[in-house]
Amino acid sequence: SQTIHQWPATLVQPVGSPLSLECTVEGTSNPNLYWYRQAAGRGLQLLFYSVGIGQISSEVPQNLSASRPQDRQFILSSKKLLLSDSGFYLCAWSRPPVAEAFFGQGTRLTVV
Amino acid sequence: DQQVKQNSPSLSVQEGRISILNCDYTNSMFDYFLWYKKYPAEGPTFLISISSIKDKNEDGRFTVFLNKSAKHLSLHIVPSQPGDSAVYFCAASAGAQKLVFGQGTRLTINP
Numbered sequence: 001s002q003t004i005h006q007w008p009a010t011l012v013q014p015v016g017s018p019l020s021l022e023c024t025v026e027g028t029s030n031p032n033l034y035w036y037r038q039a040a041g042r043g044l045q046l047l048f049y050s051v052g053i054g055q056i057s058s059e060v061p062q063n064l065s066a067s068r069p070q071d072r073q074f075i076l077s078s079k080k081l082l083l084s085d086s087g088f089y090l091c092a093w094s095r096p097p098v099a100e101a102f103f104g105q106g107t108r109l110t111v112v
Numbered sequence: 113d114q115q116v117k118q119n120s121p122s123l124s125v126q127e128g129r130i131s132i133l134n135c136d137y138t139n140s141m142f143d144y145f146l147w148y149k150k151y152p153a154e155g156p157t158f159l160i161s162i163s164s165i166k167d168k169n170e171d172g173r174f175t176v177f178l179n180k181s182a183k184h185l186s187l188h189i190v191p192s193q194p195g196d197s198a199v200y201f202c203a204a205s206a207g208a209q210k211l212v213f214g215q216g217t218r219l220t221i222n223p
Binding site: 006032034036043044045046049051059088090092094096097098099100101102103104105106108 | 118144146153154155156157158161201203205207208209210211212213214215216
């Protein structure tokens with residue numbers, strides 16, 4: 001069976017510090033990978049998605065970047081965090097032609 | 113540009129009654145629609161889906177209806193149970209690619 005691991009579960013970081021959130025998927029190959037952010041009143045906002053190693057599409061301009069160094073690894077990064085980067089970040093995977101996406105447990109990021 | 117909209121931020125329903133959650137979309141290229149359930153501090157979990165070639169899909173207490181001409185879908189939960197209290201997200205995709213989500217509706221089931 002497929003599983004998705006996302007860590008850490010919570011993170012408190014000072015403004016201006018770097019960020020690295022990691023997500024790995026097990027039990028499948030060549031998945032589509034996604035980073036979403038949940039913000040109040042805006043639901044689940046798609047930040048990045050990837051259809052293969054090194055292939056990243058950015059959905060919204062922002063202070064964050066994503067990388068996919070391996071088939072089942074997806075990393076969300078920032079060089080310098082802003083207060084507005086606080087939120088609940090979710091990693092997800094899907095395997096076309098199946099449309100359903102499956103989510104990790106999320107990371108609550110608080111920038112102070 | 114909100115392609116998927118859930119116009120009701122919250123809904124309160126009595127236990128045992130029917131809960132109806134609504135969702136509208138604007139992109140006619142969407143061909144697959146999904147509902148997710150989310151508890152606080154957890155990732156969303158997939159609930160039920162429907163292809164654009166159908167107008168109804170049922171799974172136990174959950175039924176999703178799709179009205180393509182109105183670009184509207186709804187999720188019916190009957191009978192509603194206290195464990196159904198959560199935030200429900202509607203999502204849509206075109207060609208099994210990225211999912212676009214609505215803002216969510218917080219459902220509260222009252223005993």
